[in-house]
Amino acid sequence: MKGNFDHFMKKEIHEQPDAIQQTMRGRVVFDADGNVQRVFLGGMVDYLSTIRRSRRIILCGCGTSYNSAIAVRQLMEELTELPVTLELASDVLDRQCPFFRDDSIIFISQSGETADTLRALEYAKSKGALCIGIVNVVGSAISRATDCGLHINAGAEIGVASTKAYTCQITSMVLLALALSEDSRSRADRRMDIMRGVVTLPDTMRRALELDQKMLALARTLVDENSLLLFGRGYNYATALEGALKVKEVALLHSEGILAGEMKHGPLALVDETLPLVVIATRDSSYLKQKSVIEQLRARDARCILIVSEDDDSLDKFASNEDMIIKVPEVCDCLQPLINIVPLQLLSYHLTVLRGHNVDQPRNLAKSVTVE
Ligand code: UD1
């Protein structure tokens, strides 16, 4: 079952290129010359116009599934021109959120059985909203109870820490955002750029997985730390949150993902020459702002680990040594979180093994939380 891998988590991290291929299979349509043409979502065709007419789109889930919602929010807003808001499922229930008949609510869940997400779905149905599922397990409660949806087709995920489901959830929602904007001529070029990027994802991800030994070397330098902060913004705010969640849930090391724009509003007080920090600064519209964050951190002698685009040497001088600069292959800006999370998944895996903790069954956690 684990094949050549010591743990399911490692196997599932390395399965991501194939899993994403499965997510795309039959949904990305090519012309006779093999050029990507459009996205076709069989299970969604009857519902796309209703979603386009809705007052807003709400993305709802827990844990890693919620982080995947953060990763696609910006693109979904851009392509649909609708307000897109995010809700943690437990908070929907605690607040008894105002949901309406003309809302489209997307419920994201690997297992399709998480109690809070299922209860939030039942609540949304009682308010008459259109309910859409992004689910891995076919036949699960959330898959059955939603009006329509997309199975992410990632294959069984056994490790409690979600890895391949995260990247397949993002891929599925990118496809949904593309399908929702198909009527828009003004966005045709942007859509084509993204679709071309999507079809290259499996290969790009394979190249990112080659960072495995580099991340092991980095993990060795961090093994005795008590805390790790990760700074991201824009498309990669989710990467900071999800990287931190991986590190805390499996390596049992305190870690926080921080929106870099909030750095001066509190987190900067923690920065000194000892605390390790990860800054995600791949090339996109946030790049110059992230460069300025790095300069400010280095001015305080911070220990910066930098995730940068592979052909970008301009930030090398800000890393304390060559272990601290991680170069990732570049894709279309909105797809970059799918690549940037890979070294962080590998880092959390190696940290866990080096610290002697249980990789696939972290202390106190369950794969599927079926009680509120
Ligand atoms: C479907 C088949 C797939 C087949 C393909 C061929 C299933 C489960 N999938 O995939 O095996 O290769 O047609 O055209 O039989 N749904 C929900 N909620 C969810 C997820 C899905 O209601 O959370 C609904 C969808 O709206 C759809 C059905 O379940 O009606 C199947 O969804 P999905 O597997 O994503 O559809 P296809 O990709 O068309």
Ligand code: BG6
């Ligand atoms: C649990 C898992 O907390 O539930 C997480 O340990 C997961 O990995 C979360 O992200 C949500 O689960 P699901 O199945 O609804 O995506």
